[in-house]
Amino acid sequence: MKNSIFRHVFSSMIIMFSCFCAGGTVATAQDARELLGRVDRLYRSNSSYSKIEMEVITENWERTMQMEVWTSGMEKTLIKLLAPRKDKGIKTLKLETKMWNYFPKINKILKVPPSMMMSSWMGSDFTNDDLVRENTLADDHQARIIDHPEAPESYYEIELIPHKETVTVWGKIIITIRRDDLMPVSQIYFDERGVKKREMEFRGFRQVEDRRIPGVMEMRTLGKNSRTVIRYLSLEFDPDLPDDLFSFSQLRRRN
């Protein structure tokens, strides 16, 4: 099984789109669910390693972080902050649906409680929940292709409505995909009252190994006047990772 780095790092939707990115040949897909499922099957990888720059811009402050991210399968992710200096060495470990943060300055591992899952991760527009969610959009939502309101000939627009049993805060997600190469363009999140709450934009498409991916993703939290821009500085699929990389002992290691 292959696995895109995006899924492990930020959210299942990012994952899906990175898969899309590499899947330019799926142009004839008509059914949304089939399209999502196919992508899900095609673009999983065993492991990945990446270096990412994350810029968070709010009305009160701006911050740029650099981090290394290791993933293994769907369940394991390790993130280590490299910069700024103040935060260097802070790590986040995700094992299945659980999450821990390690703070080297106080040498403490703290579990992220369920009540904090919807809180911001490192002050970004991504939540802790975005990191740990393992579900796929295809499995947890009723998907259907709808007409793109402005350029239906150029874009697919997929509407995702969560199943009744799906635990989510979103009432609807709208995904826009370019028809010609199936590159994701945007992903918009609505709350249960149909109010647009978050918007993700994909850009900076580039080739990495045999895949085409969006090199830049920008998440905007609407009404909060904040945005988070993620740039991939390097990305490697299926590297050999030590067996104990995703363990507490590694989490506590100060290197």
Next chain:
Amino acid sequence: MLVWKIAFRNLYRQKSRSLLCGSSICGAFILFSISLGFSDGTYGTIIRMLTENHSGHVQIHRKGYLDNPSLHRNFKLEGELVNILREHEEVQSWSARIHSAALMFGEHKSGFGRITGIDPKQEEQVTGLSRKLESGRVFEESSDREIILGSRLRNLLKVEIGDEVVLLGQGADGSIANDLFVISGFLKADSELQEVNRAYLPLKTAQEFFSLGSRVHELALHLREDGYAREQAVEIQQKMPHEELEVHPWQVVEEAFYKAMAADMEGNWITQLVILFIVALLILITVLMNTLERQHEFGVLLALGTSPGFIFRSIVLEMTLLGCFSVLTGLLPAYALNWYFSQNGIVIEPAMEYGGMVFDQLLSEPTLSSLIIPAFAAVLTAFLVALYPAFKAARSVPVEIMNQA
């Protein structure tokens, strides 16, 4: 002038009667004065506890901070602002603060505390932080990595002086603030209730911890005269270098407390009015006795052709003068008693809590108002209660009242 002579003569003529009546008015005046003195003293103590232990007399914040305190509603402590405060004569001292909250971890326990970053030297001048310490000491430099904990946090975390506590919070730049601090002291358990869940950090350390650079949330000012906070706030506001800075007196900063206290004071005035009513009754009875026993005298005067108006005026004037003399006599004892009780308060067991502050002593305050208001009330009451007996005496039929007498 004749009416004045008659009034004075009547007072002097029956010394024992005047003395008895005057003593009643004087006693009532002193009682009312002490009552007001304790009222002023109690509220004054509460206000002083609030302003001198915590809020200061005036505070400066970024616009909107008071309504919605946020880590991001801060301002830079620039030289221009500091110079303005230095040059403003009424400002005696000031203390820059930052406020936030953090999770706190002891060796085995954890809890949630309010964090206040202070410069130890500045804060000592404004609120006398060292007075609030139960044990340990105040950190010396604003860059020390030490912390002072409130009594509730101490009990919650089960820590002692010299122990390390971990703080985990939100930085102003979105980062996760985390660091270790050594406990240098504990606050008294009976200090303000809002202090028990508070932890003090040195200002520079707190600014670094919360990623605030050189920015602060609050400047608490201590004025030379504590009764003019509102006026001074307006004056200082006009000098502010930026429109985004707001200057508020403690009455606005602690609005909820002030409103509760104002409501309480209004309620207290009802109590004072009841006391005043009792005083008025006392004076009325004395004046009535005074005039009733002189019925025969009034009858003779009327029979000799004295006009009823003259009798009315002489009685009212006599009582008003008696009221004035009684008040003048009572001024010194009233002031002395208020002063005594301002120095030797009445101990309350157990201590009371009011608006988040704990106090264990009822103190009086020898204010001008605690003398003027009862003085005015006593004289006015003597005047008013004299109207009825004076009217009655003036309208009397000489033969009837002389027969009755």
